[in-house]
Amino acid sequence: xxxxxMSKRKVKDVHLPVGECVPKxxxxxxxxxxxxxxxxxxxxxxxxxxxxxELLRRTAVHGESNSxxxxxxxxxxxxxxxKCVLRDLLQDKEVQKNLLQVHLNGLLQTSDSxxxxxxxxxxxxxxxxxDKVFGSFxxxxxxxxxxxxxxxxxxxxxxxxxxxxxxxxxxHKNQTLLYNLFDVSQSAQAPVAVVGLTCxxxxxxxxxxxxxxxxxxxxxHLLNSPTFPQYLExxxxxxxxxxxxxxxxxxxxxxxxxxxxxxxxxxxxxxxRHFNSSKDFxxxxxxxxxxxxxxxxxxATLRTSDLLEASxxxxxDAKANMLHxxxxxxxxxxxxxxxxxxxxxxxxxxxxxxxxxxxxxxxRRPNSVYNFETPVIMKAFEHLQQLELIRPVDGPTAKSxxxxxxxxxxxxxxxxxxxxxxxxQCPTDVRQWAMSAFG
Amino acid sequence: xxxxxxxxxxxxxxxxxxxxxxLEEARTRLHVSSVPESLPCxxxxxxxxxxxxxxxxxxxxxxxxxxxxxxxxxxxxxxHEVMRCLQQAADVDQxxxxxxVEINGMKMTDPHQAYVQILQELTGQKxxxxxxxxxxxxxxxxxxxxxETTVLLVDELDLLWxxxxxxxxxxxxxxTRRHARLVVLTIANTMxxxxxxxxxxxxxxxxxxxxxxxxxxxxxxxxxxxSRLNKVKAFEEDALQLASRKVAALxxxxxxxxxxxxxxxxxxxxxxxxxxxxxxVMEALDExxxxxxxxxxxxxxxxxxxFLRAVIAEFRRLGLEEATFQQVLLQHQxxxxxxxVQPVGVSEGLAVCQxxxxxxxxxxxxxxxxxLMRVRLNVSQDDVLYALKAD
Numbered sequence: 001x002x003x004x005x006m007s008k009r010k011v012k013d014v015h016l017p018v019g020e021c022v023p024k025x026x027x028x029x030x031x032x033x034x035x036x037x038x039x040x041x042x043x044x045x046x047x048x049x050x051x052x053x054e055l056l057r058r059t060a061v062h063g064e065s066n067s068x069x070x071x072x073x074x075x076x077x078x079x080x081x082x083k084c085v086l087r088d089l090l091q092d093k094e095v096q097k098n099l100l101q102v103h104l105n106g107l108l109q110t111s112d113s114x115x116x117x118x119x120x121x122x123x124x125x126x127x128x129x130x131d132k133v134f135g136s137f138x139x140x141x142x143x144x145x146x147x148x149x150x151x152x153x154x155x156x157x158x159x160x161x162x163x164x165x166x167x168x169x170x171x172h173k174n175q176t177l178l179y180n181l182f183d184v185s186q187s188a189q190a191p192v193a194v195v196g197l198t199c200x201x202x203x204x205x206x207x208x209x210x211x212x213x214x215x216x217x218x219x220x221h222l223l224n225s226p227t228f229p230q231y232l233e234x235x236x237x238x239x240x241x242x243x244x245x246x247x248x249x250x251x252x253x254x255x256x257x258x259x260x261x262x263x264x265x266x267x268x269x270x271x272x273r274h275f276n277s278s279k280d281f282x283x284x285x286x287x288x289x290x291x292x293x294x295x296x297x298x299x300a301t302l303r304t305s306d307l308l309e310a311s312x313x314x315x316x317d318a319k320a321n322m323l324h325x326x327x328x329x330x331x332x333x334x335x336x337x338x339x340x341x342x343x344x345x346x347x348x349x350x351x352x353x354x355x356x357x358x359x360x361x362x363x364r365r366p367n368s369v370y371n372f373e374t375p376v377i378m379k380a381f382e383h384l385q386q387l388e389l390i391r392p393v394d395g396p397t398a399k400s401x402x403x404x405x406x407x408x409x410x411x412x413x414x415x416x417x418x419x420x421x422x423x424x425q426c427p428t429d430v431r432q433w434a435m436s437a438f439g
Numbered sequence: 440x441x442x443x444x445x446x447x448x449x450x451x452x453x454x455x456x457x458x459x460x461x462l463e464e465a466r467t468r469l470h471v472s473s474v475p476e477s478l479p480c481x482x483x484x485x486x487x488x489x490x491x492x493x494x495x496x497x498x499x500x501x502x503x504x505x506x507x508x509x510x511x512x513x514x515x516x517x518x519h520e521v522m523r524c525l526q527q528a529a530d531v532d533q534x535x536x537x538x539x540v541e542i543n544g545m546k547m548t549d550p551h552q553a554y555v556q557i558l559q560e561l562t563g564q565k566x567x568x569x570x571x572x573x574x575x576x577x578x579x580x581x582x583x584x585x586x587e588t589t590v591l592l593v594d595e596l597d598l599l600w601x602x603x604x605x606x607x608x609x610x611x612x613x614x615t616r617r618h619a620r621l622v623v624l625t626i627a628n629t630m631x632x633x634x635x636x637x638x639x640x641x642x643x644x645x646x647x648x649x650x651x652x653x654x655x656x657x658x659x660x661x662x663x664x665x666s667r668l669n670k671v672k673a674f675e676e677d678a679l680q681l682a683s684r685k686v687a688a689l690x691x692x693x694x695x696x697x698x699x700x701x702x703x704x705x706x707x708x709x710x711x712x713x714x715x716x717x718x719x720v721m722e723a724l725d726e727x728x729x730x731x732x733x734x735x736x737x738x739x740x741x742x743x744x745x746f747l748r749a750v751i752a753e754f755r756r757l758g759l760e761e762a763t764f765q766q767v768l769l770q771h772q773x774x775x776x777x778x779x780v781q782p783v784g785v786s787e788g789l790a791v792c793q794x795x796x797x798x799x800x801x802x803x804x805x806x807x808x809x810x811l812m813r814v815r816l817n818v819s820q821d822d823v824l825y826a827l828k829a830d
């Protein structure tokens with residue numbers, strides 16, 4: 001036994017080279033952040049977890065039919081909650097043996113006939129052979145309803161229907177599938193539990209009256225409502241390494257660096273800004289992922305500058321960035337449009353007007369290098385349209401001639417001014433022209 | 440493919456557990472699916488439908504009846520009960536035997552499937568819609584020896600509407616044939632369906648035998664629950680009354696009332712109280728009827744709340760209920776400066792706006808329009824202000 005203790009101690013003191021630790025670290029944290037690893041206990045939603053778990057358990061054990069909607073904004077953890085509940089539910093042997101599961105997604109099952117085929121396949125009913133389902137849409141529906149009708153509360157295996165993106169099912173023709181699923185849940189047939197997940201708060205208003213009447217009106221609401229300290233705590237738990245990390249000293253150092261990062265005033269300000277913008281954890285995870293991808297073997301700690309850079313990436317303005325890539329001529333046209341917008345208070349313009357405005361600028365600088373031909377200007381204008389920086393007023397299919405087609409500028413003044421500040425080697429006269437109040 | 444089997448869901452390996460205590464017993468009884476033998480508060484309607492169908496069976500004639508009422512008022516259940524009682528009467532030879540066929544507009548993929556299902560239930564034959572229509576036509580027009588009456592129940596009638604209305608026309612025309620011996624009972628939600636959607640020759644064949652089911656009053660709802668519970672003492676009197684009064688005031692839908700009571704028993708079980716009391720029912724009512732908008736606004740992030748305030752500010756400035764994203768963004772940036780937070784950029788502002796649009800606090804146009812996207816509120820301004828002010 002002495003030897004065992006010895007060897008254990010040896011394992012504990014093992015010290016891996018950084019070249020092995022960092023990939024391991026990346027693997028663990030990526031699994032956690034990108035692959036939506038389930039937490040051991042869902043935090044902050046204990047009541048909802050309990051409600052759903054008991055509801056599904058009653059279906060599985062007592063054969064009671066139920067229907068419920070899980071409603072919450074995107075990134076609030078609806079799927080995570082359901083997965084946690086199913087994991088905990090299936091630990092019960094009795095449930096495991098009995099419960100049948102059908103998972104549907106409104107983005108995949110775009111019509112009732114596709115959904116029905118998938119239900120038949122997932123339930124492995126008799127008209128499904130392998131992955132193929134036989135029969136027409138009408139026969140499939142009759143078959144499924146017949147099968148469910150034959151069942152009864154105490155003898156048939158309960159079926160759990162999970163409808164992800166529930167609101168999309170409400171747009172199917174006549175809402176036939178929803179009506180039938182809810183109708184089964186409200187009549188003495190095979191026991192079913194219908195669980196819908198959606199981010200729309202007004203989802204009940206989408207349902208037809210008879211469908212709505214058959215729905216049990218149970219809604220489980222999930223909200224993104226962490227306080228700022230909880231938000232920071234989440235950062236800590238997401239980034240810190242577990243105790244069973246192979247190299248203990250590396251893990252300790254890493255966790256120390258995470259800790260000191262979270263204590264930093266500057267870092268806290270950055271997190272506060274993200275928290276003010278959105279409380280959902282998914283956008284936080286994106287930020288952390290940007291940070292994490294800057295960690296390498298040569299620099300195996302998290303630094304404040306990493307976070308600042310990541311935050312800058314998250315908050316950059318996409319349109320202003322695009323402006324940096326324009327040619328001087330295109331930029332001049334944008335400035336001319338901005339002046340037109342100022343003078344005519346947002347009225348639409350056409351190429352002729354923009355060209356005129358540009359000519360006015362050129363007149364004041366007689367020997368300017370920007371004396372372009374009309375076709376060149378037109379090409380630049382078309383390029384702006386392709387980038388959707390300008391947009392035709394009556395849609396792209398209008399018949400009018402290109403020079404006279406009315407357009408609107410899709411940029412805000414602040415974006416143009418910001419882009420001009422950062423534009424590489426912007427000529428001074430162009431910048432002055434942009435600043436001047438009147439073209 | 441071998442011999443066709445009857446479709447079924449596999450059976451359980453372990454039988455379902457029976458209710459173990461009073462609350463579980465009450466919950467089983469209160470489930471919408473456990474329809475009682477006789478429906479309370481629908482005695483008059485039961486009697487009317489019963490005598491209508493009975494007289495047609497006795498005389499060997501045919502006819503139509505139209506039953507309407509809002510969802511959850513016991514239409515289908517009453518007709519089923521009538522048919523059950525008539526079946527019992529036929530079994531003891533009080534009335535001639537008959538066959539009963541039921542179709543439901545919502546359980547079909549296409550109105551013409553009605554023919555297929557009727558034929559299948561009558562004869563067990565499978566056929567295409569056109570062929571089935573022809574076979575039924577023949578069956579109902581030609582005389583046959585020892586023909587028994589057929590009672591056809593058509594639920595969710597409005598779904599059988601087609602442009603030429605030939606399905607409805609046939610359903611109402613067959614009973615008028617001399618040898619048909621067909622009684623058609625139709626159920627739908629709206630009272631004026633025949634006048635609204637049917638062309639004259641269809642409406643005239645439907646006839647004037649109509650019945651409308653009124654929404655349940657609170658006394659009736661209370662009676663329904665009491666009769667379902669059938670001496671299982673799980674509820675306080677006041678609690679029952681509260682649930683039924685609340686539902687009667689809103690819709691008079693019995694399903695709703697039963698669901699609320701069922702939820703109340705669950706809440707009661709958590710709080711470890713013996714009987715379901717007022718507080719439990721109140722909580723259940725809150726869960727089911729309260730609007731989620733206010734809570735959603737309160738839990739929104741700071742910038743999202745500022746955006747909502749900016750929307751209202753812009754609406755007030757314009758005097759309209761609609762503004763472009765660009766206009767709201769200017770207000771939003773101004774509000775940010777007043778509140779002392781860093782003003783949002785266009786991209787960030789758009790993201791905030793999209794998030795509010797995704798959960799339908801705002802109604803938005805397609806995001807391709809960018810700054811020109813029009814923004815509307817999906818909640819009343821008062822709700823937003825109340826939600827933002829209360830903290």
